Amino acid sequence: MKKENIMSKKTDTPDYKPSIYSLTRDELIAWAIEHGEKKFRASQIWDWLYKKRVQSFDEMTNISKDFIALLNENFVVNPLKQRIVQESADGTVKYLFELPDGMLIETVLMRQHYGLSVCVTTQVGCNIGCTFCASGLIKKQRDLNNGEITAQIMLVQKYFDERGQGERVSHIVVMGIGEPFDNYTNVLKFLRTVNDDNGLAIGARHITVSTSGLAHKIREFANEGVQVNLAVSLHAPNNELRSSIMRINRSFPLEKLFAAIEYYIETTNRRVTFEYIMLNGVNDTPENAQELADLTKKIRKLSYVNLIPYNPVSEHDQYSRSPKERVEAFYDVLKKNGVNCVVRQEHGTDIDAACGQLRSNTMKRDRQKAKVGQ
Secondary structure, three states: OOHHHHHHOOOOOOOOOOEHHHOOHHHHHHHHHHOOOOHHHHHHHHHHHHOOOOOOHHHOOOOOHHHHHHHHHHOEOOOOEEEEEEEOOOOOEEEEEEOOOOOEEEEEEEEEOOEEEEEOOOEEOOOOOEOOOOHHHOOOOEEOOHHHHHHHHHHHHHHHHHHOOOOOOOEEEEOOOOOHHHHHHHHHHHHHHHHOOOOOOOOHHHEEEEEOOOHHHHHHHHOOOOOOEEEEEOOOOOHHHHHHHEOHHHHOOHHHHHHHHHHHHHHHOOOEEEEEEEEOOOOOOHHHHHHHHHHOHHHHHHEEEEEEEOOOOHHHOOOOEOOHHHHHHHHHHHHHOOOOEEEOOOOOOOOOOOOOHHHHHHHHHHHHHHHHHO
16 A cells, blocks of 8 residues: 555645544554554554553654654644533533634533443534534535544543543444534544554444435445444434425435335344434424334334434524423323334533534634624
């Protein structure tokens, strides 16, 4: 493998050195061999990065000075700068990171009863155009490369390492800003890096990727042989309603989407989770619940419905959260139909924790400051 081939795939920001996190283990081995080192040298570097979790190449004490100079010449370790950290009363932590080109992304740490879960972002902005979502307020500007996605996990883990309480990121949800399957190659590389037994070793079953329903990519994902969990942002049980709140449904209507989901389940024998945001008076009637039960009937044994309380966004003031009694009535209809479902526990409602909120609010403040400074 030629050096330029490895390098050219690594970044959408050619003016910046790529992060070494953007090399998979096999690519790092290939790069080391190509630069005159043995395979074990790459294994040592990998160990420094993901087990000892150093923040600079100079801390790698068993690597020669010449090779450290070569690493410094070609890569950075972490490409992200921490701009803001917000900690919620329930222990949820929201990070706003700045990319090398000055763009902003956000990452959320949630303390769950089963472990420490991190929600990562895969794109700067989003083109899917869900009318209720803060992420889509800013159109997609670019994909994150896999090093920038991995770096989010590494910085959250650094936060734990510095606290010295032996905590580790145990779960990952790829549900932050952007559509993961619209950045498919980088997301797959990221999944393989964090799942690698020689590195962070986060179990595939502890990782969930969420898609708004790119049917062709769901089929492709079924054939990858990765054991990670799949979640589908459904949010409506019929085409008319779904197309009105999620533009993606016009390209991939429910018939296409469910054919792909059935293919995924047949191929992998893995359960699919359906995410369903409860919007007051929009998609939360008992009739909607019955439609949802009917829609998922064929895959009842290997599907699960997550009912999500809506986090209001000032720019989408046409929506409000479904009252508790409407959620309960909806849930009851699903249960009577034998649907596996749960009402999702909320995290970080006292901070800007809904996807995209911290970023859009910070960008607003930055613009206001710029105006004042003129």
